[in-house]
Amino acid sequence: MSRSEPTVRDVAERAGVSSATVSRVMNDAPNVDKQLARRVREAVKATGYVPNAAGRSLRARSSSQIAVLIPDADNPYFSQVVSEVEPAARSAGYSVMLCHTGNEPDQEQTYLDQIVARRMAGVIAIPSDESWSGLTPLTEANIPVVLVDRRLPDVEVDRIATDNMDAGRQAAVHLRDKGFRRPACITGPETLTTTEDRLLGFSHAWSTSAGGAPALYRGDLHFDSGFTAMTEILDDGDIDCVFVTNNRMSAGAFQAIRGLPNPPALLATDDDIWTRLVTPSVSVIQQPIRDTGRLAAQMLIDRIAAPNEMPRTTLLSSKVIERESTAGGPPSRG
């Protein structure tokens, strides 16, 4: 029923050559007779030979897989990054192992062990927080790492991210230009550099250009905390515009003002599909997610080729997309 898979020796025998020659043909080595090469290729076809990746990887002491470590595959930001990394990696001859840590340390540890055990060619990681300890085992095993989106203190490693400070600045400029005067910011925990940088950029730009500081509401990045924060803002009164620094809290915040007659202006983060469908449509800071994924893969591939060069950081800029939720200016003069 199930014969065992053909090996390089079976092919060699059928082509009347040695296994070394077969290997040379498979790897396009120079100095192989055209005639023989053709015979080998025919034998490969005839036997249906597919090189065993384990054997190859054992001999080569590395594999042609890269790992992508993400906290949560459901979040469209992460899944878009993944779907851009994948084709870029494949066209360079790598395949992608998806590691979905769910923000849980033991799950992450399992994957880190796997990555080392498989001698993966490299890792693209979105760490869960700034105390991320996963980097050490990887660097010790000489596995190149590219960080996406989040910054770690005291480490020298390749990184690609949105210029979050600048994104916050753009948000402030947009809201001020539209005539709003009493801003609030719904943001994440202080330990998360992504949202914290956006807050810092926003606050700094606001205080230097308009004066004063935005009211501050912190959530846990999820939908519900965005809803709760916006509800508090409505209760507190006196706020005429709200900047939300991540995608899910943006949706939650919108839910809280849905259908209200005179809601505060809303500037959300990430251009998800819902922002165009709701009424009023929602202005957003659009991050260059697709570029991020593509360039992360490129960066990793470059790093694998040149392990000893200096680490780089690439920052990509975002832009404001204006829609109805900030178009109107403040509701009234008072």
Add this chain to the structure above:
Amino acid sequence: MSRSEPTVRDVAERAGVSSATVSRVMNDAPNVDKQLARRVREAVKATGYVPNAAGRSLRARSSSQIAVLIPDADNPYFSQVVSEVEPAARSAGYSVMLCHTGNEPDQEQTYLDQIVARRMAGVIAIPSDESWSGLTPLTEANIPVVLVDRRLPDVEVDRIATDNMDAGRQAAVHLRDKGFRRPACITGPETLTTTEDRLLGFSHAWSTSAGGAPALYRGDLHFDSGFTAMTEILDDGDIDCVFVTNNRMSAGAFQAIRGLPNPPALLATDDDIWTRLVTPSVSVIQQPIRDTGRLAAQMLIDRIAAPNEMPRTTLLSSKVIERESTAGGPPSRG
């Protein structure tokens, strides 16, 4: 600088035992002296030994990875399936390789080669259409496959999917019970079993219970074609309710009626975030996506353990979630 990784022999030497014993300890084999086992474990810690997956996989003639083949990681349906498969697989000791075919045959072929080359333990596949040829190389290599969501003709293989005919029937019942009388259906190409089954269930239930056939509009599953179809429906007039059979066309269809005073009722597919945020909120057929992913993984793991049993098909039922877009009944009698 970079010493080479410790091997089983290094550990053996340090613990004063043979490599065989180390292997036995690592794999929890019975009949190992407690004392020795402890010494081995200490040596493992001290050396930082991590078993080389390639060596193990070569000897075992199989790997502990499963592959998930999806057409498009961006689609929330697929990414949710993946994010459920992953933890279920991991807790059974498998890791997940993500294969993102982008509906392109050559990309898919690359991955199929990889899957065979790596002797993967199994594959969860969402084929792009009913002429999917990827199954053959896998079954020839004795790699178990579980199909998700889509049906293939003439193959006997494990499958898990939503009961799409029943979903269509539920849609018809809901719209008829709400008092609508002139339905349209926006659906996908005839070759896609998923959307076709929903259409069939819808049409059949409608004709037997209310009489007549729904007006038919076909799209290519993407946002724009949903928008176009709904625009045509509005032009054609005479339609009082619309059932859309996939998630992205649902969003496009909503876009076309956004803000209109008396739009036809809309019943969408998949409970995406936007359906609750828009005005009017949108009634949906909710598929059990999370169960689908979890059970697909379970099914594959069972199959790996028992390769020779008969293939099974599991159908999961969906349910209608009623919101504002179908709540009102038909706009007027005249």
Add this chain to the structure above:
DNA sequence: CCCCCGGAAGTAAACGATTTCTCCCACCAG
């Protein structure tokens, strides 16, 4: 004419973990 060089192909030794086979020993029953 001889030597050396270089291209082409084969031989065999790695890579690292597992596992069969074998050996040793202690213990127990006859």
Add this chain to the structure above:
DNA sequence: CTGGTGGGAGAAATCGTTTACTTCCGGGGG
């Protein structure tokens, strides 16, 4: 006292590929 039994551990073969080393050519220069 002896033969059998079974647990515990080591030696060595094995998985399939790649590659350093060898071998065998033929040809060109001294």
